[in-house]
Amino acid sequence: MIDTHAHITCDELFPQAEDVLQRARDAGVERILCICLNPEEVKRAFALQEQYPWLDIAAGYHPGDLYELDEKAWNDMERIVQDERILAIGEIGLDYHWDDVDKETQKQAFITQIEWANRLHKPILIHMRDATKDTLELLKAHKQVNGIMHCFSGSIETARELLAMGMYLSVGGPLTFLNARGIPEVISQCPPDRLFLETDCPYLTPHPHRGKRNEPMYLSYTCDKLAEVLDMETKALNAHLRENYRKLFHI
Ligand SMILES: [Zn+2]
Numbered sequence: 001m002i003d004t005h006a007h008i009t010c011d012e013l014f015p016q017a018e019d020v021l022q023r024a025r026d027a028g029v030e031r032i033l034c035i036c037l038n039p040e041e042v043k044r045a046f047a048l049q050e051q052y053p054w055l056d057i058a059a060g061y062h063p064g065d066l067y068e069l070d071e072k073a074w075n076d077m078e079r080i081v082q083d084e085r086i087l088a089i090g091e092i093g094l095d096y097h098w099d100d101v102d103k104e105t106q107k108q109a110f111i112t113q114i115e116w117a118n119r120l121h122k123p124i125l126i127h128m129r130d131a132t133k134d135t136l137e138l139l140k141a142h143k144q145v146n147g148i149m150h151c152f153s154g155s156i157e158t159a160r161e162l163l164a165m166g167m168y169l170s171v172g173g174p175l176t177f178l179n180a181r182g183i184p185e186v187i188s189q190c191p192p193d194r195l196f197l198e199t200d201c202p203y204l205t206p207h208p209h210r211g212k213r214n215e216p217m218y219l220s221y222t223c224d225k226l227a228e229v230l231d232m233e234t235k236a237l238n239a240h241l242r243e244n245y246r247k248l249f250h251i
Contacts, residue, residue, distance in 0.1 A: 001223050002031045002245050003216040004170050005150050005198035009044040012202045021052055024216035037062050039076045058088040060113050063095040063106045081116055087249050089117040090125025097129045111142055118144040123248050151200050156186045170196035173206035176225045184229045192240040
């Protein structure tokens, strides 16, 4: 299995990163894309990667963190994403659920980072919460690269629009929740060659561990549920997902 969205270097998980990665490996996770939200997390990830070459790295500014960024922070991140160890730009996007950062600031930051990705030919990893319309509009207007809509929980119409523009959809713990509502039904209509699995750890722990701190070792619960939803064997499913990863990240 591949976990395409894990915050291994966040303050909560990083102190136990070695144990977390060992448990992931023991649970059958063969690769992890570590999402870094600031230069400090990237530094941690570069150091971890020396020891764990199956840890891949993405970096970008999350829409919820924009209020604390000055010009130096922007210059630092622009330099960092050019490093060849950074496989993708993200997570970036729009989050209108919280109002710490106004919509215009979020949109501007999103566009700036999509343009970095276009210039560097690196995929984008998108965070979208309560902002479907604006996210789709900005992607249509600016995006030239492909990418992943992380923790997708939208409608079938939104899924179709994203797939039509070359995006992949990633599913996380919410697929397994007992009140998952429409997610399984929407995902069941998506082609397996456009899907990914993720934990978004330390958040969104899958059922039956919901409420505990999430780790990549819990990915199998989401994987089993996805296989059930798509009516596939997990082995065949993971072969698709591995191929998707190879294609998108050129690994
Ligand atoms: Zn995340």
